[in-house]
Amino acid sequence: MNALLTDLYELNMVASYLRRRMNGTATFSLFVRRLPDTRGFIVAAGVESCLDFLEQLRFEEDDLRYLGDGLGFTAADLEAFRRFRFTGDVWAIPEGRIAFAGEPLVEVTAPLPQAQLIETFLLNRVTYESTIASKAARCVIAAAGRDAVDFSFRRTHGIEAGIDVARLSAMVGFAATSNVEAARRFGLVAAGTMAHSYVEAFSSESEAFRAFAEDFPGRATFLVDTYDTISGVKAAIAVMHQLRLGGRLGIRLDSGDLAGLSSKARRLLDRAGLSHVRIFASGSLDELAIDDLVRGGAPIDAFGVGTKMGVSADYPYLDSAYKLVRYQDRPVMKLSRDKVTAPGRKQVFRRSRPFSDMLGLHDEPVPAGRERLLELVMTRGKRTGSRPALSESKEQFQVDLAVLPEGARALRSPKPPPVRTTEALRTLSAETRRRLLTALPNKAAQTKN
Amino acid sequence: MNALLTDLYELNMVASYLRRRMNGTATFSLFVRRLPDTRGFIVAAGVESCLDFLEQLRFEEDDLRYLGDGLGFTAADLEAFRRFRFTGDVWAIPEGRIAFAGEPLVEVTAPLPQAQLIETFLLNRVTYESTIASKAARCVIAAAGRDAVDFSFRRTHGIEAGIDVARLSAMVGFAATSNVEAARRFGLVAAGTMAHSYVEAFSSESEAFRAFAEDFPGRATFLVDTYDTISGVKAAIAVMHQLRLGGRLGIRLDSGDLAGLSSKARRLLDRAGLSHVRIFASGSLDELAIDDLVRGGAPIDAFGVGTKMGVSADYPYLDSAYKLVRYQDRPVMKLSRDKVTAPGRKQVFRRSRPFSDMLGLHDEPVPAGRERLLELVMTRGKRTGSRPALSESKEQFQVDLAVLPEGARALRSPKPPPVRTTEALRTLSAETRRRLLTALPNKAAQTKN
Numbered sequence: 001m002n003a004l005l006t007d008l009y010e011l012n013m014v015a016s017y018l019r020r021r022m023n024g025t026a027t028f029s030l031f032v033r034r035l036p037d038t039r040g041f042i043v044a045a046g047v048e049s050c051l052d053f054l055e056q057l058r059f060e061e062d063d064l065r066y067l068g069d070g071l072g073f074t075a076a077d078l079e080a081f082r083r084f085r086f087t088g089d090v091w092a093i094p095e096g097r098i099a100f101a102g103e104p105l106v107e108v109t110a111p112l113p114q115a116q117l118i119e120t121f122l123l124n125r126v127t128y129e130s131t132i133a134s135k136a137a138r139c140v141i142a143a144a145g146r147d148a149v150d151f152s153f154r155r156t157h158g159i160e161a162g163i164d165v166a167r168l169s170a171m172v173g174f175a176a177t178s179n180v181e182a183a184r185r186f187g188l189v190a191a192g193t194m195a196h197s198y199v200e201a202f203s204s205e206s207e208a209f210r211a212f213a214e215d216f217p218g219r220a221t222f223l224v225d226t227y228d229t230i231s232g233v234k235a236a237i238a239v240m241h242q243l244r245l246g247g248r249l250g251i252r253l254d255s256g257d258l259a260g261l262s263s264k265a266r267r268l269l270d271r272a273g274l275s276h277v278r279i280f281a282s283g284s285l286d287e288l289a290i291d292d293l294v295r296g297g298a299p300i301d302a303f304g305v306g307t308k309m310g311v312s313a314d315y316p317y318l319d320s321a322y323k324l325v326r327y328q329d330r331p332v333m334k335l336s337r338d339k340v341t342a343p344g345r346k347q348v349f350r351r352s353r354p355f356s357d358m359l360g361l362h363d364e365p366v367p368a369g370r371e372r373l374l375e376l377v378m379t380r381g382k383r384t385g386s387r388p389a390l391s392e393s394k395e396q397f398q399v400d401l402a403v404l405p406e407g408a409r410a411l412r413s414p415k416p417p418p419v420r421t422t423e424a425l426r427t428l429s430a431e432t433r434r435r436l437l438t439a440l441p442n443k444a445a446q447t448k449n
Numbered sequence: 450m451n452a453l454l455t456d457l458y459e460l461n462m463v464a465s466y467l468r469r470r471m472n473g474t475a476t477f478s479l480f481v482r483r484l485p486d487t488r489g490f491i492v493a494a495g496v497e498s499c500l501d502f503l504e505q506l507r508f509e510e511d512d513l514r515y516l517g518d519g520l521g522f523t524a525a526d527l528e529a530f531r532r533f534r535f536t537g538d539v540w541a542i543p544e545g546r547i548a549f550a551g552e553p554l555v556e557v558t559a560p561l562p563q564a565q566l567i568e569t570f571l572l573n574r575v576t577y578e579s580t581i582a583s584k585a586a587r588c589v590i591a592a593a594g595r596d597a598v599d600f601s602f603r604r605t606h607g608i609e610a611g612i613d614v615a616r617l618s619a620m621v622g623f624a625a626t627s628n629v630e631a632a633r634r635f636g637l638v639a640a641g642t643m644a645h646s647y648v649e650a651f652s653s654e655s656e657a658f659r660a661f662a663e664d665f666p667g668r669a670t671f672l673v674d675t676y677d678t679i680s681g682v683k684a685a686i687a688v689m690h691q692l693r694l695g696g697r698l699g700i701r702l703d704s705g706d707l708a709g710l711s712s713k714a715r716r717l718l719d720r721a722g723l724s725h726v727r728i729f730a731s732g733s734l735d736e737l738a739i740d741d742l743v744r745g746g747a748p749i750d751a752f753g754v755g756t757k758m759g760v761s762a763d764y765p766y767l768d769s770a771y772k773l774v775r776y777q778d779r780p781v782m783k784l785s786r787d788k789v790t791a792p793g794r795k796q797v798f799r800r801s802r803p804f805s806d807m808l809g810l811h812d813e814p815v816p817a818g819r820e821r822l823l824e825l826v827m828t829r830g831k832r833t834g835s836r837p838a839l840s841e842s843k844e845q846f847q848v849d850l851a852v853l854p855e856g857a858r859a860l861r862s863p864k865p866p867p868v869r870t871t872e873a874l875r876t877l878s879a880e881t882r883r884r885l886l887t888a889l890p891n892k893a894a895q896t897k898n
Contacts, residue, residue, distance in 0.1 A: 005611075007602055007627040008641030016664040022650060066633045112650060119644070123603035124611060132606075153456055154572035155766045157581075157606035157613075162454075162573060164607060178456040184515045192457030195568070197773035200781045201471060201561060204888060215465040227784050227885065307766050316765040317604045317756050324646035332649045335676050436676065439653060 003059045003084065004066070006120040015073055017113040018080040024328040026115045027345045030106040030126055031323075036315040040414025041404060042099045043137050043397060045168055046129030047092040047106055048387050050122050051378055054086045057118070086114050090378035091362075093348070096133075096171055096393030097373065098400040098408075100416050102359060103348045105130065107374060112327065119322045127320040128161075129168055135287075135312035136169040137397070139305050142290035142411055147302035149191050150177035151282060152310025165310045171393050175302070186390055193221040193252055193280075205232055209239040218247030221280060224265070225255050233265045237272045250278040252304075258283070259298045266299040280304065286313065291411050331432045342425060343432040348373035349422075352403045360422035367422075452508045452533065453515070455569040464522055466562040467529040473777035475564045476794045479555040479575055480772075485764040489863025490853060491548045492586050492846060494617055495578030496541040496555050497836050499571050500827055503535045506567070535563050539827035540811075542797070545582075545620055545842030546822065547849040547857075549865050551808060552797045554579065556823060561776065568771045576769040577610075578617055584736075584761040585618040586846070588754050591739040591860055596751035598640050599626035600731060601759020614759045620842050624751070635839055642670040642701055642729075654681060658688040667696030670729060673714070674704050682714045686721045699727040701753075707732070708747045715748040727751065735762065740860050780881045791874060792881040797822035798871075801852045809871035816871075 017023070032042055059067075059081040067073045067081065088110020093099050105126055108115045139148050150169045153162040166182030176191035177183055183190035194212055202208035205226060213220040222239070224232030236251050251269075253261050258281045269277050281293070282304030290303050307313060323341045324332050331343035345362035349370040358367065366372055376384055407415035421429075466472070481491055508516075508530040516522045516530065537559020542548050554575055557564045588597050599618045602611040615631030625640035626632055632639035643661055651657035654675060662669040671688070673681030685700050700718070702710050707730045718726050730742070731753030739752050756762060772790040773781050780792035794811035798819040807816065815821055825833055856864035870878075 002630060004630040004633060005608055006629055007600075008629050008632070008639045009627065009643055010641075011629060012641055012661075012665060013643055013647045016647070016661060017650070019664060020660065026646075026650070028646070070633065071629075071639060116644075116646060120603050121608070124605060124608060127604055128606050151456075154569050155576055155769075156573060157577050157610045157760070157765070159454055159570070159573060160609045161606045178458065180455055180457050180460060180520075181451060181453040183457070184453060184519065190457045190520060192459075192461055194458055194462055195565075196783050197475075197477070197565060197781075198462045198465070200773050200783065201466070201475070201776050211465060211469065212461075215468060216461060311606070311760075311765040313765055316606070316760040316762055320604075324649050327650050332646075334645050334649065 002063065003057055003081070003117065004063050006117060008071070010117050010119055011067070011071075011073070014113040014117045015077045015080070017116065018077065023111045023113065025109060026112040026324060027107060027109045027326040028115050028119070028322050029104040029325045029341070029346060030108075030122055031104045031321060032101045032130070033319045033321055035101045035318070035416055038314055038414070039134055039138075040408035040410055040416050041134065041137075042101070042105070042130050042318065043133035043172055044093040044097050044099050044105050044130060045095045045133040045171065046126035047090075047377065048095055049125040049129065050106065050118075051090065051383055051387075053121050053125075054090070054118065054378060054381065055383065057084075057086045059084055084114070084117075085381060086110065086118065087381040088114055088378070089376065089380070091374040092377045093373045094375060094377075094393070094396060095388065096396035096400075098397070098404055099348070099373065100357060100419050102419050103357065104346050104374060107345060109345065123320055123322050127318050129164065131312050131316065131318050132165055132310070133168045133172055134318075135315075136165075136174060136309050137172040137401070138287040138411060139290060139303075139309050140173040141409055142287040142294065143303055144294050146294065146300065147175040148173070148290075149302055149304045150174050150179065150309070151304040151306035153179040155307040156310045162310070167390065169309065171390060172397050173394070178304075193250075194223050196223065196226045199223060199226040206235045206239060209236055210243065213239060213243050213245055217245070220245055220247070221250035221252055221278075223252045223254060225253055229253060229256055229261050230264060230268075233268050237268060237274060240274060240277070241272070248278070249274070249276070250280050250301075252280040252282060254283045258300070259293055259296050262293075262298045262300050278302065282306065284308065287411050331428055333429070333432050333436065335433070335436060342421070342429050344425065344428050346374075346425070355403050355405050355417060357417065357419045358422055359419050359425060361424045361428065364422060364424050451512065452506055452530070452566065453512050455566060457520070459566050459568055460516070460520075460522070463562040463566045464526045464529070466565065467526065472560045472562065474558060475561040475773060476556060476558045476775040477564050477568070477771050478553040478774045478790070478795060479557075479571055480553045480770060481550045481579070482768045482770055484550045484767075484865055487763055487863070488583055488587075489857035489859055489865050490583065490586075491550070491554070491579050491767065492582035492621055493542040493546045493548050493554050493579060494544045494582040494620065495575035496539075496826065497544055498574040498578065499555065499567075500539065500832055500836075502570050502574075503539070503567065503827060503830065504832065506533075506535045508533055533563070533566075534830060535559065535567065536830040537563055537827070538825065538829070540823040541826045542822045543824060543826075543842070543845060544837065545845035545849075547846070547853055548797070548822065549806060549868050551868050552806065553795050553823060556794060556811075558794065572769055572771050576767050578613065580761045580765065580767050581614055581759070582617045582621055583767075585614075585623060585758050586621040586850070587736040587860060588618075588739060588752075588758050589622040590858055591736040591743065592752055593743050595743065595749065596624040597622070597739075598751055598753045599623050599628065599758070600753040600755035602628040604756040605759045611759070616839065618758065620839060621846050622843065627753075642699075643672050645672065645675045648672060648675040655684045655688060658685055659692065662688060662692050662694055666694070669694055669696070670699035670701055670727075672701045672703060674702055678702060678705055678710050679713060679717075682717050686717060686723060689723060689726070690721070697727070698723070698725065699729050699750075701729040701731060703732045707749065708742055708745050711747045711749050729753065731755065733757065736860050780877055782878070782881050782885065784882070784885060791870070791878050793874065793877050795823075795874070804852050804854050804866060806866065806868045807871055808868050808874060810873045810877065813871060813873050
């Protein structure tokens, strides 16, 4: 893995620390500062990609050449970079677990230069993957037991992002993906039928449907809205009868008033003795549109969810941070306005019923009836176990979702549960703030910024 | 390159076409249907990634095994896939050129199965890259000659996306990037200073600034808002004086009221004889925030733009489509409501002064005083030339931006110029619609949905 996958300022700081032998142990906490108004919870994800990176992290010779010749780092810096490895410990909330703002998703304890260099990569992967998993989870909640299918590959932020979205949406309960490579890589169900261009390439809609049914007997789903949806449904029914089709049959609606059209289509199908034919809907769907359809009783069996899930369109990032919370034996915090961080290594203590999270210090005893959310996933630069299977993360998500309070699950105006802090954390915060204020040159100004 | 980087429905259609020897020549047009209200233009991008993909496109043996064993394609399908290559022609608006909704960014003419299989990949790359380039261009316009620097790596949708964003923002005029790997790969200027954690790792702000200046003499930029911004500015001034620092000096503001703080900081620096010290601002900036600062006269020399540019936060996708417009000798269009597409192979004819675009047919003569925007970039599956250098695309963008009407450049309520259609295209559209409507079984319903 490439140690240049970072921001230049990380390399500046690392070079400076190495020159000064500032090798003391540091802890950085990666957390979401605040949730958007349209999110009631976070699905933790991304830490496994980070662990892969950390295990492989090193500077190759051509990296070093660029840092010397291109960016002016000294020969001594390059020698120190050449020996650089990640030897720290990582605690994390496992992928698929539900978390909230302020809770460390990942906590890294390592010699200061190591913990610093990796900031950019860790923020990227954890922010991105948690953003998508959290958005996809809302779509699954909205679908309320009907199938949700990932159709996002054509609009994700690049090809690798499309592969990631397929995996992350599967983790939170999507039933299938259109993405063939992702289906292969992760053992997912691949789903897909035909595009409008297929219908247009034949001289009529009926001819296109007949051709497709002949080629894929037993899994014919007809796209019925190329010209006129209701005519398309009738053409699909006629072909199903003519060819006496069996197997998994379906029609797909991709435009127009999905509620009205699905009801009309259902009636036409049922009257034709085709009540086993499934209705599939797609076209600019997100969790709110799905929720409207489901609550309105639209007879839709499966939802194809594309762009708006795949880029988390209403909020395509989370307000994440990676902050130094402890250096050597000294808790650290930032005081600048709106960006205060709590000091010290942390742990989250969860009670499932009734649901409540407490943010506390790493070494505190676990309060009665609670469990620790952060687990040790890497020690001295090596994973503590193997990468969890997608099925394990999926199950973990279902377990957490089952006890999540209604307010946090709500699709409109969700209310995340309050995360309280332990007495020990509050005491440490107050002490650290007092110490920092005493050290500032201009004491009057410090809280005004 | 992996032919499984596609949606399952493309493979279904391709297999069906191959079985039926539907190898007729098809043209697909990739265009943006409608611009978001907050965009006045599109910067074309992504076609070069597509050409790389098309040149390499093939099914490897392990792909075929999965398609057979995993997805049930027949031995005959697999044999046809094994021989599959892309042998078509591609016309495109070159990267860096400015375009508008309805104009084909890419047009593919190839045997139907080939032109169909590539839909997902082409839509992904062109939509994504054009989305980012268009957003970044607005940031450059807002900065009005001051430097814009890409700080987005930590929040892009994955690591490869971060590399892409650095390249695309450079293409539209960003001065530098924090992303070290991208700087190396594309020969960009790498920029970066220190993080808050650096300041916190020392026992005082002054000590941190002194250490950094000793380690990077000649390029010290101090982050001044870790505790209190004005105290931080004073500490920076003191260290600049004590160490008699020269070279490129700067301070960076990363929080708070950037307009007020930059003015105060400028006065303090000027009074201390440090008028050459640059002020750098960052923190949740987008084009509107930058515009407010610039119009308000804030003495800021450079803007670090991160998340909101890197994910195009207000609109993280474009409403793109890849539509069959011609099959064999037959123009094709879709009639379903809100998704009507114009038929036939197309060309865009531009006049620069006064600016006006006309959408017409591929083979029409170029109207007087206009140039063709779509160029032949691939013929029979091979690039017609080498990949353009980033500097060429950058220059192309500057040339187009210089003649773009004010309404399209506007950051608030932009008005894209109208794109008129030629007489020949209007005639073809009317004829095609008439032919399709005649062929529909239920003529009364066709225009309603």
